[in-house]
Amino acid sequence: xESVGLHLPTLSVQExxxxxxxxxxxxxxxxxFIWYKQESGKGPQFIIDIRSNMDKRQGQRVTVLLNxxxxxxxxxxxxTQPGDSAVYFCAENSGNQGGKLIFGQGTELSVKP
Amino acid sequence: DAxxxxxxxxxxxxxxxxxxxxxxxxxxxxxxxxxxxxxxxGLELLIYFNNNVPIDDSGMPEDxxxxxxxxxxxxxLKIxxSEPRDSAVYFCASRFGTTxxxxxxxxxxxxxxx
Numbered sequence: 001x002e003s004v005g006l007h008l009p010t011l012s013v014q015e016x017x018x019x020x021x022x023x024x025x026x027x028x029x030x031x032x033f034i035w036y037k038q039e040s041g042k043g044p045q046f047i048i049d050i051r052s053n054m055d056k057r058q059g060q061r062v063t064v065l066l067n068x069x070x071x072x073x074x075x076x077x078x079x080t081q082p083g084d085s086a087v088y089f090c091a092e093n094s095g096n097q098g099g100k101l102i103f104g105q106g107t108e109l110s111v112k113p
Numbered sequence: 114d115a116x117x118x119x120x121x122x123x124x125x126x127x128x129x130x131x132x133x134x135x136x137x138x139x140x141x142x143x144x145x146x147x148x149x150x151x152x153x154x155g156l157e158l159l160i161y162f163n164n165n166v167p168i169d170d171s172g173m174p175e176d177x178x179x180x181x182x183x184x185x186x187x188x189x190l191k192i193x194x195s196e197p198r199d200s201a202v203y204f205c206a207s208r209f210g211t212t213x214x215x216x217x218x219x220x221x222x223x224x225x226x227x
Contacts, residue, residue, distance in 0.1 A: 036218075043219055093212065100161065101161075103156040105155045106155060106156070
């Protein structure tokens with residue numbers, strides 16, 4: 001029979017363009033959020049984090065935006081490069097659960113040269 | 114720092130056998146997480162510890178799974194007996210502090226149960 005698996009959302013962009021990856025989180029009590037990048041055969045790698053008292057944070061080529069009203073998180077990657085091709089996960093940490101970190105399903109980013 | 118170290122990198126075993134996965138935390142970290150990753154369910158939290166104490170094991174599939182921290186820098190995840198549906202990549206991750214800090218992941222153990 002046919003196997004059923006997660007169908008990851010996929011984002012395909014041209015090299016040099018900006019990428020925006022979105023994430024909806026579930027717990028309104030979550031107070032800390034992280035974006036991870038996972039390349040094939042490797043563990044998730046930290047990209048950037050943001051606390052709930054902020055709505056925007058910038059890193060090198062990356063920006064995270066947090067909208068607590070609609071429980072939405074986004075990751076913006078400027079001037080996307082082929083090396084950015086990976087699966088990107090958002091994770092939420094609900095402080096009232098003793099620091100439990102829960103991951104979303106992930107988005108696959110494909111960068112075309 | 115060498116980062117979070119997991120062993121073995123790959124494990125192939127037969128159904129019914131005991132499997133032990135190992136994890137060494139980053140020095141100075143005091144919180145340890147075990148995750149399982151499959152195509153079907155994505156990245157699932159199995160259990161996590163703060164200061165060697167299990168805080169939440171609600172993600173552990175069933176009694177066949179157990180995890181321990183015999184000391185502050187080391188953890189094991191044991192499956193006994195193993196079943197084919199346990200086949201997955203198992204990650205451990207550690208962090209400094211017990212909340213609101215980023216996790217550092219190991220390279221994972223690819224487990225295949227035949």
